[in-house]
Amino acid sequence: MAGIVAYGAYIPWLRLERKRIAEAWGIPGAPGEIAVGNFDEDSVTMAVEAGRDCILDEPEGVGGIYFASTSPPYAEKSCATIAASVLDLSPGSVTADFSLSLSSGVSALVAAAAAVDQGIAPSMLVTAAECRLPEPKTADEQTFGDGAGAVLVGNEGAIAEIKGVYSSYDEMVATWRFPEDRTVRDNSRFYVAKGYVPALLSAFKGAAEKFGVSPDEIAKVVYPAPDFRAHGQVAKALKLKPEQVQDAMFAFVGGCGCAQPLMMLVGALEEAKPGDKILLAGAGDSFTVLLLEVTDAIESLPPRRGIKGHIGSKGNLPSYAKMLEYKDLLKTEEGDAVSSMILMWRDRKSVLPLYGKKCNACETVYFPPRRVCPNCFAREENEDRRLARKGKLFNFIDDNLYISPEPPTTLTISDLDDGARIFLQMTDRNVGDVEIDMPVELTFRKIHDGGGFHNYFWKTRPVR
């Protein structure tokens, strides 16, 4: 069976202390903080970032991408194809979107393994990302967090082999959303008591029987939960030792919906040793358990950010009101962005995977792509070139005039490592920390919704 070849994760830079939410409402607050996507992030941009971390910006050999989210930015329109384009996967790649259920991240992983096993694709990048909107003034508001996880599933060089899959389902209406709803509706007490706990325990029992493993043999049990307490209830019922339980990251990230199991798996793999057996479960509507066995290859996996590299890299969201604004739960002044879906389609190669040109006469790499070289003026003598994702800041300015939820807008001019000079907004920075010559890296973001659709592009950020 296929195995996990690589992993990646993304946790937004911004965090909000739970006490800020509690203060706003005058209600009791839980300790810790939640990860909050910046105003320019959504589940597509976060899936892209986790996917980039997983494949290290190297699309060659990746056979397709699955995108899972219960909070996709489009109700109709594939997000997997946006991510595939940004990651520059070949046009022959397999793409599909998984949604509607908190189990869709793990479901996508199982589907990817099947696709690889069936020879449909040589490898599949599975991404799961969430920025679920909680109803204000509910416990969900202090529980939900934003984030994304990714794994590359393939036949060769697995760092963790998939040894078995056990599936079950459980029908109940306890977490749901009508098409016209923006925020999640749920009945947590009922769901935990009569759905989540019994169904997950039953799935683990069925899986143990099917796989013929006892709990003692398992190094890490990775399963999501609607909240911190429910997570502990399952650990207790399974009689797991503390070191067997993979942290669900409620304290400093929050519950990331269908992305939570994949993010937790990344956390488990970061600490795993060859020979470790890992149980990975998806929960919600369908309850799926995978048995993974870590191989020697994990020791030669090239470094990446994963969970560890993101968790400590953070900035503070100063207020609850900012969170409402960034998530569009509170309308503030909007700019008059205009766009054209035809223009954006025509320029898709420069906008999404960020291609510029390399002049074959003078070797200059430049952006935006043009037929005449801006350096030596050679005409039609160039080739497409995917631009470097890192560079150095040549110049910048903090602008208060541009309408943005996060003024000032830091505008940057950077010299990328391949020599291309590019003008981009900067995000995820503390104003005042930006200086000429500082190293920067590129991150994929939503720029605006001009033209009535999401307009994505790249921004710079200080190296995380």
Add this chain to the structure above:
Amino acid sequence: MADLKDVAVIGVGATKFGENFEWGVDDMLTIAGFEAMDDAGIKPEQIEAGWIGIQYPFTGLSGATMSDALKTYDIPITHTENYCVSGLDAFRNACLAVASEQFDMVIACGVEKITDQTGRGLPTAGFGHPVQIAGITAPSAFGLAFPRHAKAFGTTKEHLAHVAVKNHFNGAVNPKAHFRREVTLEQVMKAPIISGPLGLLDCCPISDGSAAAIITRTDIAKKYRDDYVTIKGMGFAAYTTLMMYDKNFDYLAWRPTVKAAEKAYAMAGITDPPNEVDFAECHDCFTITEILNVEDLGFCKKGDGGPATAEGRFNIDGQVAINPSGGLKCFGHPIGATGVRMIYEVTKQLQGRADGRQRENAKVGMAHNLGGLGGVVCGVVILTNEK
């Protein structure tokens, strides 16, 4: 055939610049256009061709925007659009038409009606690429010069403030200026920040206005007045709207200013600008813009723009008076009108008719007009009263 040096300005007109809520495009063009014709002593039916500078489509499209107001029906009228240089480019084309002897008597005018729009700063929606250029504003596009200029030459925010203080000092006595008040260094330094180092008082205002000039050849001009002024030098240059992607652009000089000035000085035979030009209307949309421009125009050494301004070398009684009218900063900047308004000011100064703000013994004056988000396009026109 005549040449550009045989072209003369015989009449100028301008509205008051400012938030002219009570006036429309038609009102302002009528006021400025007829003032220019009255100043020249001509009637509308003598005008054989027209050029009108307008940047924004919401102000007006086509040459008919001019004939709608002035009723100059049945003559050729061309709308010029070249960012903030739209007006000066109208003037350039009018001069070329007269120099070619295709026409004897023409009008160049410009108008912009910005305050009908609501929003912040100059409208930029629809400028450039929907995502690649998203976020740019006029002050940030020009303000980007500051970090590099400061790093290379030690230019400070206080240097910038001196530009605003000087231009407000000049403009405060100008009856048609948007603002009629002086500002102190402290006020400029402490004004709310708009973009980078640029505070509110480092930025020109959002203004409405119109200006017009009547242009003919010197042999005809003599019949109308003795104090006509003539073209001494002219140069225009366009660079690119993509300068922020150009590795050969260092943000230390506005390339179009340098190139346009080279051409204008060559035509005028000027080799020592600070000693051969008495005053200049110099594009000061933002204070940092003027700092680079005075260097690019050769009025001081590259990098000395800040200290030279602070020392008073560009005051009304300095070595070269920069923006005796108050400039864009104080007089206002209705985009399409500005270039022609500069011609208005230079002409008045050269005729000794710049009441209260007169540069003593003014013989050679410059209109310098820079446009685009950053220095994209520039026009330099040098006029003289020396016959």
